[in-house]
Structure formats: C-alpha cells, structure tokens
Amino acid sequence: MAIKKQPKIKPCPVTVSLEPENQETPVHFVEDWITPEEFFYKRNHFPYPPPDDVPTTLKIEGLVKRPLVLDYKQLLSLPAKTLIATLECAGNKRILFHPRVYGVQWQKGAISQGIWGGVPLYTLLRMAGIKRSARDIVFTGADRGPDQSVYERSLPVEKAMHPDTIVAYQMNGGPIPHAHGFPFRLIVPGWYAMASVKWLCKITAIDSAFEGSFQTTDYMYYPHADTDDGKKPVTTIKVNSFIQQPQDYDTLKKGLNLIKGFAWTGKGTISKVEVSTDNGVSWKPASLFKSQHPYAWTFWKYEWQAEQKGEFIILARAKDSTGRVQPMVPEWNRKGYGYNAITSIRVQVK
Amino acid sequence: MAIKKQPKIKPCPVTVSLEPENQETPVHFVEDWITPEEFFYKRNHFPYPPPDDVPTTLKIEGLVKRPLVLDYKQLLSLPAKTLIATLECAGNKRILFHPRVYGVQWQKGAISQGIWGGVPLYTLLRMAGIKRSARDIVFTGADRGPDQSVYERSLPVEKAMHPDTIVAYQMNGGPIPHAHGFPFRLIVPGWYAMASVKWLCKITAIDSAFEGSFQTTDYMYYPHADTDDGKKPVTTIKVNSFIQQPQDYDTLKKGLNLIKGFAWTGKGTISKVEVSTDNGVSWKPASLFKSQHPYAWTFWKYEWQAEQKGEFIILARAKDSTGRVQPMVPEWNRKGYGYNAITSIRVQVK
Known part of the structure; x- marks a missing residue:
C-alpha cells in the first residue's frame, strides 16, 4: 500500500x-x-x-x-x-x-x-x-x-x-x-x-x-x-486594523518577534499604524505596505525586540488621511455595527 | 455563458x-x-x-x-x-x-x-x-x-x-x-x-x-x-456536554424551539443530560440518543416551549453512570486542561 x-x-x-x-x-x-x-x-x-x-x-x-x-x-x-x-x-x-x-x-x-x-x-x-x-x-x-x-x-x-x-x-x-x-x-x-x-x-x-x-x-x-x-x-467604513500575528494568547520567545496585520478605512487612505507593546503607554510607528489602489487595505508590520519575559498587551491603532483614528473604546450600538476600537491581544514572552 | x-x-x-x-x-x-x-x-x-x-x-x-x-x-x-x-x-x-x-x-x-x-x-x-x-x-x-x-x-x-x-x-x-x-x-x-x-x-x-x-x-x-x-x-476524559443549537446569541421565535447537542464521558456512559432555560433555577431532562458503542458520545435534545419574549440563559449539564456531573465552576488549572463546566449560552426570544 x-x-x-x-x-x-x-x-x-x-x-x-x-x-x-x-x-x-x-x-x-x-x-x-x-x-x-x-x-x-x-x-x-x-x-x-x-x-x-x-x-x-x-x-x-x-x-x-x-x-x-x-x-x-x-x-x-x-x-x-x-x-x-x-x-x-x-x-x-x-x-x-x-x-x-x-x-x-x-x-x-x-x-x-x-x-x-x-x-x-x-x-x-x-x-x-x-x-x-x-x-x-x-x-x-x-x-x-x-x-x-x-x-x-x-x-x-x-x-x-x-x-x-x-x-x-x-x-x-x-x-x-x-x-x-x-x-x-x-x-x-x-x-x-x-x-x-x-x-x-x-x-x-x-x-x-x-x-x-x-x-x-x-x-x-x-x-x-x-x-x-x-x-x-451605517454608511462609510470606519478606520480599523487587525493584528494577524501574533495571535491572542500566543507564547513568544525572547528576541525579535514580528507583529503584523492590516489596516483599512472607507475615507481617504491609511496614513499611519502605531503599535504598542506596553498596553498603550508608548507607541511606535509600524512600516506600511500600501497598495496603489486607494480602496485596498494596507499591510503593516513592526519588529518587536522582546527583551523581558512576562505578559504583554500588544495594541495596534490605525489612522487615516482624513484624521480619523481608532478609538480606545468602541461606540457601542444596539445592533453591533462598526466596531473599530484599537485592536489588542495578549501574549507571553518566555 | x-x-x-x-x-x-x-x-x-x-x-x-x-x-x-x-x-x-x-x-x-x-x-x-x-x-x-x-x-x-x-x-x-x-x-x-x-x-x-x-x-x-x-x-x-x-x-x-x-x-x-x-x-x-x-x-x-x-x-x-x-x-x-x-x-x-x-x-x-x-x-x-x-x-x-x-x-x-x-x-x-x-x-x-x-x-x-x-x-x-x-x-x-x-x-x-x-x-x-x-x-x-x-x-x-x-x-x-x-x-x-x-x-x-x-x-x-x-x-x-x-x-x-x-x-x-x-x-x-x-x-x-x-x-x-x-x-x-x-x-x-x-x-x-x-x-x-x-x-x-x-x-x-x-x-x-x-x-x-x-x-x-x-x-x-x-x-x-x-x-x-x-x-x-491528565488521564480520563471528564463528563462534558456541548450545545449545538441554538448558538450563543441566537435570536429565536416564540413557540417551540429545539435545543440539542451531545454529551460525553471517559468513565462509564452518559446517564442523563438536563437542560435549564432559566439560568439554572429549574432543570428538565433531555431525551438521549445513545450509541451501542460505550465510548461514543450521546446526542441529546430538548424541545423548549418559549412562551415569553426576552433574554434567556440556557444551560446543559451531563451526568455519567459513575455519578460524575458537570460542575458549575470549572477546575481552573494553569495549562488549561479538562474544562467541563456546565455549558451555557444566551439567546433572545422575539
């Protein structure tokens, strides 16, 4: 066989x-x-x-x-x-x-x-x-x-x-x-x-x-x-982002870790994505990979040098060319549309 | 074409x-x-x-x-x-x-x-x-x-x-x-x-x-x-169950609604599955569909006459022939094994 x-x-x-x-x-x-x-x-x-x-x-x-x-x-x-x-x-x-x-x-x-x-x-x-x-x-x-x-x-x-x-x-x-x-x-x-x-x-x-x-x-x-x-x-897509990697509750190794995802907006284009690895205390700009197509999402990545062991909250926040930024708290609404709060995941570094 | x-x-x-x-x-x-x-x-x-x-x-x-x-x-x-x-x-x-x-x-x-x-x-x-x-x-x-x-x-x-x-x-x-x-x-x-x-x-x-x-x-x-x-x-499978239908945050109609799922255990066989539609205040037995195979899961169903509009917490609780019952609170453990707390979902009846 x-x-x-x-x-x-x-x-x-x-x-x-x-x-x-x-x-x-x-x-x-x-x-x-x-x-x-x-x-x-x-x-x-x-x-x-x-x-x-x-x-x-x-x-x-x-x-x-x-x-x-x-x-x-x-x-x-x-x-x-x-x-x-x-x-x-x-x-x-x-x-x-x-x-x-x-x-x-x-x-x-x-x-x-x-x-x-x-x-x-x-x-x-x-x-x-x-x-x-x-x-x-x-x-x-x-x-x-x-x-x-x-x-x-x-x-x-x-x-x-x-x-x-x-x-x-x-x-x-x-x-x-x-x-x-x-x-x-x-x-x-x-x-x-x-x-x-x-x-x-x-x-x-x-x-x-x-x-x-x-x-x-x-x-x-x-x-x-x-x-x-x-x-x-409900009309225009809100400015928004997503962390593809790491995933929520992933375990990472000390050293260089790639954080990446994409961001999108229905108005203008993505002008900036910032990443925080300390639960919003500090923010670093991510590198953007923009499409020539104005309605396409923008890939982003950030290389994180994880020097300490422990647990970390990683956040990503996108901004568009019209000045809209993802909010910390989503605008709750009864039917649950347009969620675009800052994206967050938790990881541990071992 | x-x-x-x-x-x-x-x-x-x-x-x-x-x-x-x-x-x-x-x-x-x-x-x-x-x-x-x-x-x-x-x-x-x-x-x-x-x-x-x-x-x-x-x-x-x-x-x-x-x-x-x-x-x-x-x-x-x-x-x-x-x-x-x-x-x-x-x-x-x-x-x-x-x-x-x-x-x-x-x-x-x-x-x-x-x-x-x-x-x-x-x-x-x-x-x-x-x-x-x-x-x-x-x-x-x-x-x-x-x-x-x-x-x-x-x-x-x-x-x-x-x-x-x-x-x-x-x-x-x-x-x-x-x-x-x-x-x-x-x-x-x-x-x-x-x-x-x-x-x-x-x-x-x-x-x-x-x-x-x-x-x-x-x-x-x-x-x-x-x-x-x-x-x-970690050895024997704990007594456990799962609600297949309805799903969490489903919207149901007044009248007859089927609640169904399966239950399983690593010791003995499933002897009873009970369903609560009032967040654990009262429990009704579900009908069981057992396999002849002792290690197979048991399907169960319960026909719920939903007479009131509103929100409901639906629970399912399985018991096995050795007397083990799903607990209300899971036994938390650091690596997250053997979760078998009572299964719960929330639905609304409109």
Missing part, C-alpha cells in the same frame, strides 16, 4: 451559520492582497437564490427618461473599470462589543478584498437619463427571504454617481461566483458591504428617501439599548 | 494554527456519529513527519522476552477489534477558562469521533512476552520537533492491557490518513487524546514511571498559577 501524500495545510473559512450561509475569511492566515474565492467571506440574509431565478438582465427604471433592460453582453460592451476594494460587513467584530449584542456573531473575519470589474453606475444612470427629481437610487437583489421579502438598499444620488461606484460583473478576474452575486453585483467602495448588493437585478431612481427595512431598521446605529433616539444610518 | 451551479453549503474546520496544523471540528454543524476525515479535528505538537520518515513497522521492545518488529501485513493478520471512540484534546474549551490561560486557544471543537480498527495492544504485549517487572508502557511517535524532540507518552500497564486499548490501522473504514497517524495510531478510549499517539513506531516496556516532558511537564493539571503544588496527570 502506498503511503498517502503529505496533506497540504490550508486555513479554512470560519463557519458562522449554514442557513443562510455566513462564513468568515480566515484573516489570520490570508496574506494576499486579493482574497481568493475559497476564502472570501460570505454574508447572506436569505438562502441563495436558485441560479435559474436570478435574472440575467439588469433593469434601470423609476425616475429615468429611458428605462433600460441590459443583458450581460450589453454590460460587457460598455466602458469598464476595475478596482480593488475591501468589502467589510458592518457587523465585523460584533462579538467584541461589551455588553454583547445579538445578530450574526462575527469575529474578525467578515472582511475580504477582491478585484472588481464592471461599469460605473453613473454610465448606466446617464444612459437611462436620470431625472433631476431623483433623490435615492434603490438596488434590488434577486434573493428572497420568508414571505418573499427582498434585499433592497439605496444610495443617495451623489454616492450613486461617484465614478467608483460600479455595477460589477467580474470578481478576481472571472465572472462573479454565484455565492457572491452572479451575474451583477453593486460595488460601493468605502461603504460597509451591506451597500454592495448581490444578484443585482433592478435599479430604481426615486424622489424620496428609501424606507426599506434594510435601510431604516437594520444597518442603523442605535446608540441606546432601549430607545431609538439618535439613530443614524 | 452558463450560470454557475448552486454551491454546496458546507461547514469548515476552524483553523487555530497552521505551523503546526491545529484545526477544530465545526461541532455546531456536524450531526453524524462518525466525524468524516474532512472535519476531523487535528492537533499537532510538531510539523507533520514526512511520510517517508514514518516507519512502516512497529517495534515492541524494552522489558519483553521477545522484542518484535511487525509490519503492516503482520498487524493486519492478527485478530482485530473495531470501536467507535470520542477523541477529545485535553485542551478542548481552553479559551473558556477565567482567568484565561496560554496554550493553543481551542474553542469547543477539539473533539471528534471515529471508527477505529486495529489490534488490542495486549495481544502485542503478550506476543512479545511482557515481563512482570514492566510498570509503564511508552509509546513513541515518528513526528519530530525542534532539536529532534520526540512525542512520547506512556500508559500504566493496567491501562495498556485493557482490551479496548488498541493499535489502530484503520480510521472510519480505511487506512488512517497521514494527518491522523498513518500507518499506526494508539487509541486509548476514555482518555484525553494526548494518549492516542499518532505515527506510532515504537512501544517500550519500562520498569519505572516514564518521565518524558509530555508526561510530566505538559498534560498535567497545575491547580495554582505560581507553584506546581498539587499537580496531577
């Missing part, structure tokens, strides 16, 4: 739920700028739509002069744009809030980064002749929940017309996989990924603020546990 | 580390008595041994009258035994200890269950003519760590001679996969799995207590943070 081949050691996505499928990227272990499909996080509100139920055409209607129905070929024939963008679920790191909150219990991996190719949305809205009275643009996905409920989100016209808001038909160089929205997915760089509607089948211009439940009930920051006072919509 | 096929939704193992590979079983989602290889947890102290470095023969030596070297075919020709046994890492649930401890940060999935086929160890020890002076039997694996350190563990002669302690050459009906110990793995039902040595290549009878580091430094309960007072070896 032949001895079996040495198995290839690979990380696995982190399964959060199967019905619907919610899986995290194994973020400690993924080192590429581009998250391959097998590790790309999956966040679904509903079961996957049967492929045959997903229209292969995209409708553009509502407050437009020339309602359109475009098929795959027609979209591919239009001037295209490719961008690398971080997609982050608004609930990423939700499990870290204290007091804890309900909702999908995301750890730190509801974030991935893809290359998205498609047509700028403004091209389509201009083709359709968007009217001046349009205020919100509503995006409808083909997935369906209980009672035929629909996943619909809107953007204000200004964001919809931003040249980097695209209707993507490619992910990582190929057609978008079904699980990620084939044939069309809206990509809204810089916004939390609830805006990047999968299985996009209809775009509707309306003259009022869209009031669908995923726009006005979910994906709202509710600062208070018991009232809705002060609620505001 | 053809629409891509509906992806199959599968849970994934939970990657804890890659060097060496440590991965958990996705225990919330695995419903079989037998954990398939793709989901079977992996716990390694060292890198995988290159397959060519793993001997295809098994040596039996030390205090024996007739030292033996047996090859695969010879082992297969001996009277065989098949058993289903839970393998649980002694560090399973380590992450739940307060204060937290160092070591691989296992959540709840360092446990799996296989069908193991092989030869009772006593058959081999008798063939070799074990001497009366033998006290411990030492088992050597073929994996190697830094400085060529070796994974070696011992059993007292009585446990080694137990008819269900086997040298396995089959897992789940086929040859043992390389990652799980091909060609031979010791299986010690009822003991934490540090005893079930993979890539078993040598068995040595000695006349004293074995003092290898995995026997006397690791896999010891140290009750105190700062002294080694009261240390004792």
Whole structure:
C-alpha cells in the first residue's frame, strides 16, 4: 500500500451559520492582497437564490427618461473599470462589543478584498437619463427571504454617481461566483458591504428617501439599548486594523518577534499604524505596505525586540488621511455595527 | 455563458494554527456519529513527519522476552477489534477558562469521533512476552520537533492491557490518513487524546514511571498559577456536554424551539443530560440518543416551549453512570486542561 501524500495545510473559512450561509475569511492566515474565492467571506440574509431565478438582465427604471433592460453582453460592451476594494460587513467584530449584542456573531473575519470589474453606475444612470427629481437610487437583489421579502438598499444620488461606484460583473478576474452575486453585483467602495448588493437585478431612481427595512431598521446605529433616539444610518467604513500575528494568547520567545496585520478605512487612505507593546503607554510607528489602489487595505508590520519575559498587551491603532483614528473604546450600538476600537491581544514572552 | 451551479453549503474546520496544523471540528454543524476525515479535528505538537520518515513497522521492545518488529501485513493478520471512540484534546474549551490561560486557544471543537480498527495492544504485549517487572508502557511517535524532540507518552500497564486499548490501522473504514497517524495510531478510549499517539513506531516496556516532558511537564493539571503544588496527570476524559443549537446569541421565535447537542464521558456512559432555560433555577431532562458503542458520545435534545419574549440563559449539564456531573465552576488549572463546566449560552426570544 502506498503511503498517502503529505496533506497540504490550508486555513479554512470560519463557519458562522449554514442557513443562510455566513462564513468568515480566515484573516489570520490570508496574506494576499486579493482574497481568493475559497476564502472570501460570505454574508447572506436569505438562502441563495436558485441560479435559474436570478435574472440575467439588469433593469434601470423609476425616475429615468429611458428605462433600460441590459443583458450581460450589453454590460460587457460598455466602458469598464476595475478596482480593488475591501468589502467589510458592518457587523465585523460584533462579538467584541461589551455588553454583547445579538445578530450574526462575527469575529474578525467578515472582511475580504477582491478585484472588481464592471461599469460605473453613473454610465448606466446617464444612459437611462436620470431625472433631476431623483433623490435615492434603490438596488434590488434577486434573493428572497420568508414571505418573499427582498434585499433592497439605496444610495443617495451623489454616492450613486461617484465614478467608483460600479455595477460589477467580474470578481478576481472571472465572472462573479454565484455565492457572491452572479451575474451583477453593486460595488460601493468605502461603504460597509451591506451597500454592495448581490444578484443585482433592478435599479430604481426615486424622489424620496428609501424606507426599506434594510435601510431604516437594520444597518442603523442605535446608540441606546432601549430607545431609538439618535439613530443614524451605517454608511462609510470606519478606520480599523487587525493584528494577524501574533495571535491572542500566543507564547513568544525572547528576541525579535514580528507583529503584523492590516489596516483599512472607507475615507481617504491609511496614513499611519502605531503599535504598542506596553498596553498603550508608548507607541511606535509600524512600516506600511500600501497598495496603489486607494480602496485596498494596507499591510503593516513592526519588529518587536522582546527583551523581558512576562505578559504583554500588544495594541495596534490605525489612522487615516482624513484624521480619523481608532478609538480606545468602541461606540457601542444596539445592533453591533462598526466596531473599530484599537485592536489588542495578549501574549507571553518566555 | 452558463450560470454557475448552486454551491454546496458546507461547514469548515476552524483553523487555530497552521505551523503546526491545529484545526477544530465545526461541532455546531456536524450531526453524524462518525466525524468524516474532512472535519476531523487535528492537533499537532510538531510539523507533520514526512511520510517517508514514518516507519512502516512497529517495534515492541524494552522489558519483553521477545522484542518484535511487525509490519503492516503482520498487524493486519492478527485478530482485530473495531470501536467507535470520542477523541477529545485535553485542551478542548481552553479559551473558556477565567482567568484565561496560554496554550493553543481551542474553542469547543477539539473533539471528534471515529471508527477505529486495529489490534488490542495486549495481544502485542503478550506476543512479545511482557515481563512482570514492566510498570509503564511508552509509546513513541515518528513526528519530530525542534532539536529532534520526540512525542512520547506512556500508559500504566493496567491501562495498556485493557482490551479496548488498541493499535489502530484503520480510521472510519480505511487506512488512517497521514494527518491522523498513518500507518499506526494508539487509541486509548476514555482518555484525553494526548494518549492516542499518532505515527506510532515504537512501544517500550519500562520498569519505572516514564518521565518524558509530555508526561510530566505538559498534560498535567497545575491547580495554582505560581507553584506546581498539587499537580496531577491528565488521564480520563471528564463528563462534558456541548450545545449545538441554538448558538450563543441566537435570536429565536416564540413557540417551540429545539435545543440539542451531545454529551460525553471517559468513565462509564452518559446517564442523563438536563437542560435549564432559566439560568439554572429549574432543570428538565433531555431525551438521549445513545450509541451501542460505550465510548461514543450521546446526542441529546430538548424541545423548549418559549412562551415569553426576552433574554434567556440556557444551560446543559451531563451526568455519567459513575455519578460524575458537570460542575458549575470549572477546575481552573494553569495549562488549561479538562474544562467541563456546565455549558451555557444566551439567546433572545422575539
């Protein structure tokens, strides 16, 4: 009998739920700028739509002069744009809030980064002749929940017309996989990924603020546990970072230890990442590895000379070019969105 | 272009580390008595041994009258035994200890269950003519760590001679996969799995207590943070349970909700699982689904009629036929072994 081949050691996505499928990227272990499909996080509100139920055409209607129905070929024939963008679920790191909150219990991996190719949305809205009275643009996905409920989100016209808001038909160089929205997915760089509607089948211009439940009930920051006072919509990705190595409660050796991770923001670009190995008493700048792509995350590393044995709290704090900095204390909110407090781990040096 | 096929939704193992590979079983989602290889947890102290470095023969030596070297075919020709046994890492649930401890940060999935086929160890020890002076039997694996350190563990002669302690050459009906110990793995039902040595290549009878580091430094309960007072070896699996469904911080609907999981013990069999939906004020018996195999875990379920909205702490508590019950407070120990406190989750009913 032949001895079996040495198995290839690979990380696995982190399964959060199967019905619907919610899986995290194994973020400690993924080192590429581009998250391959097998590790790309999956966040679904509903079961996957049967492929045959997903229209292969995209409708553009509502407050437009020339309602359109475009098929795959027609979209591919239009001037295209490719961008690398971080997609982050608004609930990423939700499990870290204290007091804890309900909702999908995301750890730190509801974030991935893809290359998205498609047509700028403004091209389509201009083709359709968007009217001046349009205020919100509503995006409808083909997935369906209980009672035929629909996943619909809107953007204000200004964001919809931003040249980097695209209707993507490619992910990582190929057609978008079904699980990620084939044939069309809206990509809204810089916004939390609830805006990047999968299985996009209809775009509707309306003259009022869209009031669908995923726009006005979910994906709202509710600062208070018991009232809705002060609620505001979840939009731009907050400045944030993640320590990939070492991991929490790792044991290190005295001497040189690499501390590394990545940082990201939805506004401007990452301008600085600082690391503290003494629980915030002092901070040292980390080296940054920036992408040329403005919406891509920034890798960082810091070489720590650990001279003493003992326990250490290591912190990482990112700052963006608009001056936003990760806060020490997260902004708690009832539905657990936008956690971006300073990242901390504990290690021992032996 | 053809629409891509509906992806199959599968849970994934939970990657804890890659060097060496440590991965958990996705225990919330695995419903079989037998954990398939793709989901079977992996716990390694060292890198995988290159397959060519793993001997295809098994040596039996030390205090024996007739030292033996047996090859695969010879082992297969001996009277065989098949058993289903839970393998649980002694560090399973380590992450739940307060204060937290160092070591691989296992959540709840360092446990799996296989069908193991092989030869009772006593058959081999008798063939070799074990001497009366033998006290411990030492088992050597073929994996190697830094400085060529070796994974070696011992059993007292009585446990080694137990008819269900086997040298396995089959897992789940086929040859043992390389990652799980091909060609031979010791299986010690009822003991934490540090005893079930993979890539078993040598068995040595000695006349004293074995003092290898995995026997006397690791896999010891140290009750105190700062002294080694009261240390004792990790042996038998404690009575324990796990709630598969609902998950922590799930949102349930009013009405009937299924609470389910499994329970296991290394001594006797599971005799009772009780569930509390009011944080321990009252307890109801769960229905048990026992295997005919004494070393297999026991599935349990409880149908909860949730009549009130609100937040609930759900507890599960297993008892075994020797009278052992899961404690409310875990026995904290410095290296974080044997966590078996009552299982608890929090849910909301809406």
